[in-house]
Amino acid sequence: YTAIKTGDLEHAENAAKQALSIKDDYAPTLICLANIYxxxxxxxxxxxxxNQAAKLSPDAEEVWTGL
Known part of the structure; x- marks a missing residue:
């Protein structure tokens, strides 16, 4: 999150992808990547x-908060 705020999107993207490689079905990380892109x-x-995050969150509240 800090990397996004400081504009270091490449670092943020790499960190989020690394996190997804460990746990690929974690909505907050998917939302983070969506915001980076x-x-x-x-x-x-x-x-x-x-869309991937929305599928993981039945009520999608977490996804809409991430927007």
């Missing part, structure tokens, strides 16, 4: 990660 204006990837 949103900041990078790579909306196709952002949408994909948001």
């Amino acid at each position: 949103r900041h990078k204006k790579d909306y196709e990837f952002a949408e994909d990660y948001f």
Whole structure:
């Protein structure tokens, strides 16, 4: 999160992908990656990660909070 706030999106992306390699079904990490790609204006990837997170959260509250 700090890396996103400071604009170090590459570092943030690498850290989030590393976290996903350990646990690939964790909605907060998927939301984090979606936000990184949103900041990078790579909306196709952002949408994909948001959709993956939404599938993991039946009420999707966590996903919408992440937007």
